[in-house]
Each structure stands twice: as C-alpha cells, then as structure tokens.
Amino acid sequence: MSLWQRIVYISKATFANADRGPVIEPQIGRILMQSRRNNPTRGLVGALYYGDGHFFQVLEGEAAAIDALLDTLRKDPRHDDLTVLSRVRIEQPSFSGWSMKYVAAADEVRRLLASFGHRRFDPYDFDDMQVASMVALLQHRPPAPDLHAEAPSRRDRDDAARLARRALAVGAAALLLSLLAIVLAWRR
Ligand SMILES: Cc1cc2nc3c(=O)[nH]c(=O)nc-3n(C[C@H](O)[C@H](O)[C@H](O)COP(=O)(O)O)c2cc1C
CATH class of the missing domain: 1.20.5 (Single alpha-helices involved in coiled-coils or other helix-helix interfaces)
Known part of the structure; x- marks a missing residue:
C-alpha cells in the first residue's frame, strides 16, 4: 500500500503584491530556498505557484511529513487563510526530482483562468475540477527558467x-x- 499522499493548499500572501512578470519576488525566492533546503531531508516534493497575491502549493510525501510542514506553514506570517483543498493517497509522486518546482505566472495559467471565466488568479473560487486542472498544469509546465536549477x-x-x-x-x-x-x- 502506498504511503504517499498529495495535498493541495491555497493561501493569501501578506506581503505587498508584486507580480513582477519574469522577475521573482524576493520573498518567493526565499520561500523556494527554504523549501529546497528542507524538503529533501523530509522526503517531500511539490510545486508552488504564485499569482495575484495568492499561493497554490502542491505537496507530496508521507502523511507525517506533510502534517509537520502544514503546522509550520500555518505559523508562517508571509501568508494567511491557509486552506487545504484536497488530500489524496497517491501511488507515486508526480513531482519526483522537484524539492519545490516553481511555475511563474504564465500565459498558460491565464488561458486556464479564462477558460474558467476568471480574470484573476483567485483559487478560493476554484471547484474540484479547476483545482485538478491547475495541478495538471503544474505537473506538465516547465519551471520558471531562472529557478530551473535546484540549489x-x-x-x-x-x-x-x-x-x-x-x-x-x-x-x-x-x-x-x-x-x-x-x-x-x-x-x-
Ligand atoms: C507559501 C509558502 C510555501 C512554503 N513552502 C515550504 C516548503 O515546501 N518547505 C519548507 O520547508 N518551507 C516552506 N515554507 C516556509 C516555512 O513556512 C518555514 O518558514 C520554513 O520551513 C522554515 O525553515 P527553516 O527552519 O529552515 O528556516 C513555505 C512558506 C510559504 C509562505
């Protein structure tokens, strides 16, 4: 039986919204550095998307490791309103090799939002199908070029x-x- 789980959660950034196009907001750079430093030792992989002041993160790993990180994440002042959208058992990780893949705001996301009838990235309005589409996009889309290399x-x-x-x-x-x-x- 697989011990792997995947969770998807969303949250609201508390820092000033600075979607700088291809330039990565320094706060996000720091979050990625921490994730890439910590996640490998905890057996966690995943992906992070940030757009219009919202985070959308997928985490895959063993339940205990996910729960421990969720406790930490809930105390992190850089975001609030953390809401878990889904938690499922998986046979194998889909982000293996990625301690934290970062996908920057991209045309593809805009197109997906448009297909949902949304103009802004507000995952609090997503239904289950839209959450699944966003996860699939993160799985298949290449990472942001300047953060392609893991630390x-x-x-x-x-x-x-x-x-x-x-x-x-x-x-x-x-x-x-x-x-x-x-x-x-x-x-x-
Ligand atoms: C949106 C968001 C996503 C984060 N994702 C992770 C993560 O995947 N792994 C991680 O270790 N920390 C992540 N963090 C940071 C943690 O909340 C916490 O600051 C960090 O784990 C502390 O690491 P340190 O003890 O090595 O300084 C994230 C923070 C935010 C705001």
Whole structure:
C-alpha cells in the first residue's frame, strides 16, 4: 500500500503584491530556498505557484511529513487563510526530482483562468475540477527558467571543492616540472 499522499493548499500572501512578470519576488525566492533546503531531508516534493497575491502549493510525501510542514506553514506570517483543498493517497509522486518546482505566472495559467471565466488568479473560487486542472498544469509546465536549477546540494559543493583542489595540485605539479626542465636546460 502506498504511503504517499498529495495535498493541495491555497493561501493569501501578506506581503505587498508584486507580480513582477519574469522577475521573482524576493520573498518567493526565499520561500523556494527554504523549501529546497528542507524538503529533501523530509522526503517531500511539490510545486508552488504564485499569482495575484495568492499561493497554490502542491505537496507530496508521507502523511507525517506533510502534517509537520502544514503546522509550520500555518505559523508562517508571509501568508494567511491557509486552506487545504484536497488530500489524496497517491501511488507515486508526480513531482519526483522537484524539492519545490516553481511555475511563474504564465500565459498558460491565464488561458486556464479564462477558460474558467476568471480574470484573476483567485483559487478560493476554484471547484474540484479547476483545482485538478491547475495541478495538471503544474505537473506538465516547465519551471520558471531562472529557478530551473535546484540549489546545489552539499554533495555538489563538496565535489566542486574536491575538483578545485585537484586542479590546483595538477597546476602546481606542472609548474614544478616546467621549472625543473628550465633548470636542467640551463645547466647543460
Ligand atoms: C507559501 C509558502 C510555501 C512554503 N513552502 C515550504 C516548503 O515546501 N518547505 C519548507 O520547508 N518551507 C516552506 N515554507 C516556509 C516555512 O513556512 C518555514 O518558514 C520554513 O520551513 C522554515 O525553515 P527553516 O527552519 O529552515 O528556516 C513555505 C512558506 C510559504 C509562505
């Protein structure tokens, strides 16, 4: 039996609404950094959408990890009115590989809203079908380009440091060999 669950929740941002087009609101950048730092250790994956002052987040993981994060999220002053729209058991995660995928306000979302007869992104008005359509959009849409890369993991950073040390050692050895060759040539 699968232990995975998916929840969808919505909330209202408490910071000044600054939909800056392709530029990501710094507050959202910070939320993504925290999510990408914390979620992997908790076995959580998911996606976040922000538009017109509203968050729409999908979280997938084990029930206990989801509940623990929900407790934290309810205390976060950057948003309020957190409302869980759905919670279902799933066979496998649909956002695997994404500690938190970010999808920026996009034409596709606008088109979806228009098909619902909405001009603004207000998920408090969504019915079940509209919630499911939004989840499907987050699953299939490419992430925002400037946040495509996940934050480098500690292992990535260690690997980079090891490579840099190796390159330095090779450089130093090459320099020594060149000096030796010069000295030998000079003595002849
Ligand atoms: C809309 C929204 C979504 C968030 N999503 C996550 C998340 O997926 N994972 C996470 O760890 N924190 C998330 N946070 C941040 C948490 O509320 C909390 O600030 C953070 O987990 C604290 O992390 P720290 O103890 O490492 O500083 C989110 C906050 C907001 C406002």
